[in-house]
Amino acid sequence: xxxxxxxxxxxxxxxxxxxxxxxxxxxxxxxxxxxxxxxxxxxxxxxxxxxxxxxxxxxxxxxxxxxxxxxxxxxxxxxxxxxxxxxxxxxxxxxxxxxxxxxxxxxxxxxxxxxxxxxxxxxxxxxxxxxxxxxxxxxxxxxxxxxxxxxxxxxxxxxxxxxxxxxxxxxxxxxxxxxxxxxxxxxxxxxxxxxxxxxxxxxxxxxxxxxxxxxxxxxxxxxxxxxx
Ligand SMILES: Nc1ncnc2c1ncn2[C@@H]1O[C@H](COP(=O)(O)OP(=O)(O)OP(=O)(O)O)[C@@H](O)[C@H]1O
Numbered sequence: 001x002x003x004x005x006x007x008x009x010x011x012x013x014x015x016x017x018x019x020x021x022x023x024x025x026x027x028x029x030x031x032x033x034x035x036x037x038x039x040x041x042x043x044x045x046x047x048x049x050x051x052x053x054x055x056x057x058x059x060x061x062x063x064x065x066x067x068x069x070x071x072x073x074x075x076x077x078x079x080x081x082x083x084x085x086x087x088x089x090x091x092x093x094x095x096x097x098x099x100x101x102x103x104x105x106x107x108x109x110x111x112x113x114x115x116x117x118x119x120x121x122x123x124x125x126x127x128x129x130x131x132x133x134x135x136x137x138x139x140x141x142x143x144x145x146x147x148x149x150x151x152x153x154x155x156x157x158x159x160x161x162x163x164x165x166x167x168x169x170x171x172x173x174x175x176x177x178x179x180x181x182x183x184x185x186x187x188x189x190x191x192x193x194x195x196x197x198x199x200x201x202x203x204x205x206x207x208x209x210x211x212x213x214x215x216x217x218x219x220x221x222x223x224x225x226x227x228x
Contacts, residue, residue: 001065002026003159003191004050009059011045011215019045021215022059027160032183032192034202037212043195046212047162050193051083052076064159081109084153084190086163090145092137092152099124099133102151109156123151127181143174150181154190161185163194167201179205202226 004027011020020042027033035043048054049061052068061068064082071079092101099120106116124130127147137145146166153161163182167175179201182192196202202209206226211219 001029003029003064005062007060007062009049009056009061011049011054012057019215023217025210025217025220027191027193030186030189030191031208032186033208033210034205035193035195035210035212036197036202041212042215043212044164047164047195050162051085052079081105081156082158084156084158084161086149086153086161086166088165088168090149092145092148094137097134097136098129098148101137101148102155105152105156119155123155127151143170143177146170146178147181150178154185158190161190161192165196166194167198175201
């Protein structure tokens with residue numbers, strides 16, 4: 001069983017541009033992998049299809065054995081709660097405290113108040129932010145803000161975490177720290193798919209790498225091949 005499967009997926013935008021062509025791959029439970037490629041290769045489009053910001057023109061995106069084409073408009077928010085997302089610009093609510101930001105997905109899900117408190121504290125501890133619960137995002141460094149974004153994405157224990165250039169604006173030490181946090185998630189049952197064009201990072205991480213070129217999946221490199 002896979003967490004995510006792309007079956008011959010193509011995506012043509014309204015203007016006629018084909019951003020993805022016949023893309024097929026599987027993500028296993030507890031797997032971490034990267035997607036890379038030149039600017040315009042189709043990386044963000046691939047994430048948009050997973051997040052249901054866009055729908056495929058042909059083929060199927062299957063998440064947890066459910067064809068996402070069958071997810072109707074009203075069920076899209078529920079699907080999005082099953083997929084944690086981390087962005088380069090982390091999109092925190094600037095007028096809410098760190099713990100309020102992290103609690104948001106649980107509040108939306110209707111989790112009991114007492115459980116929300118426990119889970120938020122626990123995930124903030126894991127991210128090394130236990131002492132900043134009451135701070136506002138503007139009082140944190142860029143790396144800390146990014147960790148809050150990750151805490152918010154994983155607090156609901158999603159089956160899959162997707163991240164779009166999550167270390168793009170961080171220095172190499174902080175980037176390595178964030179990647180180490182991601183690398184821990186598979187052992188907790190969350191698969192992780194990271195879009196990055198940082199080749200040095202990809203080599204260092206030694207995880208599976210999918211390479212997109214003009215919308216086609218041209219390579220699927222296993223960690224063993226990378227290590228050679
Ligand atoms: N809404 C849209 N309408 C029309 N064309 C689009 C749309 N979004 C993306 N495209 C085109 O689809 C192609 C793939 O775009 P996409 O954003 O997926 O690439 P990317 O690999 O994420 O690029 P980057 O690394 O620069 O973010 C590009 O040629 C882009 O211009």
